[in-house]
Amino acid sequence: MKVLVIGGGAREHALCRSLSLDPDVTALYCAPGNAGIAEVAELRSVDALDGAAVAALAADLGAGLVVVGPEAPLVAGVADAVRARGIPVFGPSAQAARLEGSKAFAKDVMAAAGVPTARSYVCTTAEEIDAALDAFGAPYVVKDDGLAAGKGVVVTEDAAAARAHALACVEGGGQTVIEEFLDGPEVSLFAVTDGETVVPLQPAQDFKRALDGDAGPNTGGMGAYSPLPWADPQLVDEVLATVLQPTVDELRRRGTPFSGLLYAGLAITSRGVRVIEFNARFGDPETQVVLARLKTPLAGLLHAAATGTLAAVPPLRWSDGAAVTVVIASHNYPGTPRTGDPVEGLAAVAEQDGPTAYVLHAGTTQDASGAVLSAGGRVLSVTATGADLTAARDRAYRAVGRISLDGSQHRTDIARKAAADAARATNAGAQA
Structure with a gap:
């Protein structure tokens, strides 16, 4: 096709x-x-x-x-x-995509479907904001109700900063969602659906903060890895049963069936799995690592979802290895990024690291001579595969080292802890 x-x-x-x-x-x-x-x-x-x-x-x-x-x-x-x-x-349709376009709408759908999520208040006034912040206390979680390119959420111990963000969200007639803080690691789980059948993909974890150690401001994502060796083997089945299928069923019941990619952002809390948010499309940078491991041809899978025939698709096939993506961002990202800088070293990655490591372009353009220039905040996603997270991570960072972009930044700790923990577990198992 x-x-x-x-x-x-x-x-x-x-x-x-x-x-x-x-x-x-x-x-x-x-x-x-x-x-x-x-x-x-x-x-x-x-x-x-x-x-x-x-x-x-x-x-x-x-x-x-x-x-x-x-x-x-x-x-x-x-x-x-x-x-x-x-x-x-x-x-999805515009009506179904409101699952991402309005966090208040998503909360309403989850309540109706019995999907576990954080307790929250939808606020439109300063008085409502103050009451909600007082009700939950620190750390404060304040979300812009609408689309914000992955940067509309503030999580802070600072009540004044939380209030300021909430007030900015409601300015001009908008609304904000203030909710309880969810402890525990975060997981991204994608699912392909035709509005009835739901086929989950493999989970991934991304890194939202700009700096190592999860410091700095929120970004659109600075890296990701898959699989998650530390996750419960039953996690995907549990989320399918308690989150994904009920949400798809509820939207179909409302007459606005969701056909496309349903992305559940999850927190694995001390009280169980909770939904942080929904997105209505593939996530970035998690897509880079999930698709790197998918062996089932992609076009047929997406076409089946688009034509209502997903139930006839055979079980998905996955590589046994791992994938890691490291994002190279422009100077000053996630603030106003500097653009127009030459990107060098791409050919070296292709020649010396391919096909187990490769570069996916995000914010790039070409000048009249064909030279690649930076054109956005997140410029490149350097993606690598390997037998395990350690191998994939080593390859990804070796490829990152070949690339030159003046003033650029990247995190050095993508998948570091998960790779180290997995290696220790493997060694302990071998010694036993």
């Missing part, structure tokens, strides 16, 4: 890379794409938020499947416009 991917970040590069390896994909397009995606897909120009334009492009290309990567086009109804043209599309 011919496939059109909408978006231009590292998530879309990961999707395009996997789709390009699928023998059933006869032509692959991406709009607008980026400098790296251009190596595996034909780029097209389109306003990703213009549903009519995306649908027209898909029709002109003869696409048999459209994959909408980012959340903003989904919330804007791009998938609806493509479906209206009779073209299969992987991505």
Whole structure:
């Protein structure tokens, strides 16, 4: 089939890379794409938020499947416009995408479906904000109700900072969600669904804070790894039964079935699994490591979800190894990033580290001479696979070391603890 991917970040590069390896994909397009995606897909120009334009492009290309990567086009109804043209599309309707577009809506759905999540208050006034902050106490968790590119959440011990963020969220008629703090490690679990059948993928963990040791401000994500050796082997089955399937069933009951990628952000708390948030699309950078381990051809899986035939798909196949992604970000990210700096060393990674390590482009562009330049906050996702987390991590950081971007930053501790703990467990088992 011919496939059109909408978006231009590292998530879309990961999707395009996997789709390009699928023998059933006869032509692959991406709009607008980026400098790296251009190596595996034909780029097209389109306003990703213009549903009519995306649908027209898909029709002109003869696409048999459209994959909408980012959340903003989904919330804007791009998938609806493509479906209206009779073209299969992987991505939920605007109504179903409210699961990500409004945290208050997501809380309402979870309450109706009996999904375990943090206790919360939806606030629209200063008085309500003060009451909610007093009710929960520190650490304070304050969320912008709408889309915020992964940076709309403040977790702080500082009551004044929490109140300031909440007030900024409600300014101009908005609302904020203030909720209890959830202890324990976080897990990202994706599931492909056609609105009835739900097929979970392998879990991953990402690193939201900008600096080593989970210090610094929230970002869109600075790295990820999969699998999670420390997680309960029954975690995926438990989340499918208590979170994913009930949520999909509730949205179908409401007349707004969710077809696409349902992303559950989870906290493994002392009281059990709790949902932190839902997203309506593949996450970035978790997609990079999850797809690196997926052996089932991607196009058929996404097409089955888009056409309501997911129940007929055989069980997914996964590599036994691990994958690690390290994000290289621009100077000053997650503040206003510096752009236009040359990115060097990409060829060295391909020549010396491929195919077990490779670079996925996020915020890049090319100048007239073909040189790759930084064009965003998160510039590259350096992804590597290996027999275990230690091997994958070593390969990822070796590849990171070959890349030069003036003023760039990256975390040095992605998957460090998980790899060390897994190695100790393996050694202890061998000695026993």
